[in-house]
Amino acid sequence: MKRILIIILIGTSLSITSCFNDLDLEPPFGVNTTTVYEDPENYINVLAKIYAGLATTGNSGPAGSGDISGIDEGFSQYIRILWNLNVLTTDEAVCAWNDPGIADLTFNNFNSLNPWFNGMYSRIFFQVVLCNEFIRESSESKMDDRGFSQTEKEIIRLYRNEARFIRALAYYHAIDLFGNVPFVTEADKPGSNFPPQINRADLFDYVESELLEIEDDLIPARMHEYARADQAAVWSVLAKLYLNAEVYINTPKYTECLTYCNKIIDAGYTLEPEYTHLFLTDNHLSNEIIFPVTFEGDNTQTYGGTTFLTHAPVGGTMVPADYGINTGWAGYRATPEFVDIYEDTTDGRYLFYKDGQQKDITERGTFSQGYAIEKFKNISSTGVPGVDVEFVDTDFPLFRLADFYLMYAEAVLRGGAGGDMATAINYINLLRVRSFGNSSQNVSMIDLPFIIDERAKELFWEAHRRTDLIRFGLFTSGSYVWTFKGGDAMTPQGSALPSHFKLFPLPQADVVANTNLQQNPGY
Numbered sequence: 001m002k003r004i005l006i007i008i009l010i011g012t013s014l015s016i017t018s019c020f021n022d023l024d025l026e027p028p029f030g031v032n033t034t035t036v037y038e039d040p041e042n043y044i045n046v047l048a049k050i051y052a053g054l055a056t057t058g059n060s061g062p063a064g065s066g067d068i069s070g071i072d073e074g075f076s077q078y079i080r081i082l083w084n085l086n087v088l089t090t091d092e093a094v095c096a097w098n099d100p101g102i103a104d105l106t107f108n109n110f111n112s113l114n115p116w117f118n119g120m121y122s123r124i125f126f127q128v129v130l131c132n133e134f135i136r137e138s139s140e141s142k143m144d145d146r147g148f149s150q151t152e153k154e155i156i157r158l159y160r161n162e163a164r165f166i167r168a169l170a171y172y173h174a175i176d177l178f179g180n181v182p183f184v185t186e187a188d189k190p191g192s193n194f195p196p197q198i199n200r201a202d203l204f205d206y207v208e209s210e211l212l213e214i215e216d217d218l219i220p221a222r223m224h225e226y227a228r229a230d231q232a233a234v235w236s237v238l239a240k241l242y243l244n245a246e247v248y249i250n251t252p253k254y255t256e257c258l259t260y261c262n263k264i265i266d267a268g269y270t271l272e273p274e275y276t277h278l279f280l281t282d283n284h285l286s287n288e289i290i291f292p293v294t295f296e297g298d299n300t301q302t303y304g305g306t307t308f309l310t311h312a313p314v315g316g317t318m319v320p321a322d323y324g325i326n327t328g329w330a331g332y333r334a335t336p337e338f339v340d341i342y343e344d345t346t347d348g349r350y351l352f353y354k355d356g357q358q359k360d361i362t363e364r365g366t367f368s369q370g371y372a373i374e375k376f377k378n379i380s381s382t383g384v385p386g387v388d389v390e391f392v393d394t395d396f397p398l399f400r401l402a403d404f405y406l407m408y409a410e411a412v413l414r415g416g417a418g419g420d421m422a423t424a425i426n427y428i429n430l431l432r433v434r435s436f437g438n439s440s441q442n443v444s445m446i447d448l449p450f451i452i453d454e455r456a457k458e459l460f461w462e463a464h465r466r467t468d469l470i471r472f473g474l475f476t477s478g479s480y481v482w483t484f485k486g487g488d489a490m491t492p493q494g495s496a497l498p499s500h501f502k503l504f505p506l507p508q509a510d511v512v513a514n515t516n517l518q519q520n521p522g523y
Contacts, residue, residue, distance in 0.1 A: 071119035077304020091482035112508035131167035254416030297388030324378030333370030
């Protein structure tokens with residue numbers, strides 16, 4: 001059974017309706033924060049809550065005591081919201097449901113009242129609040145005041161740096177999704193003022209500096225407990241920052257991207273021999289996954305995460321038991337434009353279910369229109385079902401080696417130093433040999449259009465697509481349209497989007513309440 005952090009503190013949830021002044025509030029752990037942090041044994045439990053913020057939605061399993069409000073608790077899970085904002089807004093998916101905000105994401109009809117934007121924004125800053133409080137309470141002066149031993153201090157310093165990583169990860173997602181957001185750190189006095197707004201470039205600099213500062217103080221790559229942040233997790237976020245720097249701060253940093261891709265590639269990770277095994281219940285055994293968000297059907301019950309990703313695309317003639325679940329939710333399918341990216345149906349990444357499904361979509365609400373997806377399953381690589389048929393055991397691979405092979409190749413093509421074309425092509429062919437089972441589909445030349453398509457095939461439904469399309473100039477452009485892009489229920493053919501849609505709007509409630517905030521341009 002995989003190692004997973006279990007929360008044992010009672011009452012560690014902070015409910016956030018919107019961030020407002022709550023960004024500076026001190027979460028009420030137990031009776032009071034001071035009592036909790038007086039005992040060095042409690043620090044791991046609070047750190048567990050911070051990690052759990054990526055997987056769970058509250059303290060009562062799938063529903064009943066949510067961390068945030070203003071959105072259905074099942075929808076509010078970190079990965080589920082992140083995934084919908086980065087996938088449902090692109091060619092990778094359409095959804096049949098009529099829950100609030102779903103159709104607007106599908107049609108790229110973005111506005112500041114959409115509950116999914118509020119949910120992601122609140123989830124990001126819920127993480128920031130938890131991390132700030134933990135970092136503040138684990139300072140050297142606090143530990144000295146509490147009389148902790150040197151051994152206890154050394155352990156807590158590691159926990160503190162892990163919390164700094166989780167905060168940097170949350171702020172990285174804020175950079176990518178919202179750009180210009182409220183900003184607080186452990187240095188800000190809780191509850192003193194409305195948080196100021198930081199611009200995207202300054203937040204980029206902050207996240208970069210935080211990651212560089214903690215890089216050498218975390219456990220070396222592949223040496224830590226499973227699913228806890230190590231040096232490779234830091235390298236992963238840095239490489240992502242640098243790959244997208246030309247979008248985020250108008251300054252290319254492809255050489256820096258290659259530096260951190262090389263660190264990851266040289267750290268001893270290896271490709272999982274069978275592509276589909278990356279998305280099964282025993283994927284915690286894979287040496288390809290660098291940093292996962294973990295799920296177990298009996299311990300981390302949520303309607304988000306891989307429970308969502310396994311149930312949501314199952315419908316029509318699909319048999320739920322084939323995916324290790326009790327029922328399908330008949331929601332998500334791929335657009336025909338995405339299916340057409342695959343030049344060969346023998347590609348092992350061609351994971352579409354077509355029986356009873358038509359490829360073209362004219363009615364969003366009809367599940368049989370659009371090929372269904374068979375990527376995530378609640379079954380092990382040996383065919384053993386998960387421990388629960390409703391809540392899934394499969395971990396979500398937030399970062400994995402194949403992504404960094406592709407990032408290496410892209411950074412070389414974009415002129416970064418520290419890599420070469422022959423190595424880039426070799427990395428691409430390693431992925432293609434895995435996908436086709438032999439070298440028959442190997443390539444001898446690559447270019448950027450090839451890379452964006454190869455990323456689509458390798459990483460689909462892993463919450464990368466929107467960021468990739470923006471970086472390649474395809475998200476808002478009329479040069480590439482997909483079914484329902486910029487359309488509505490009556491106009492499925494797709495069209496260009498306004499350029500300001502490369503950023504999502506800040507939730508209107510926060511803009512009204514916090515006079516320090518200015519809405520993103522165009523909203």
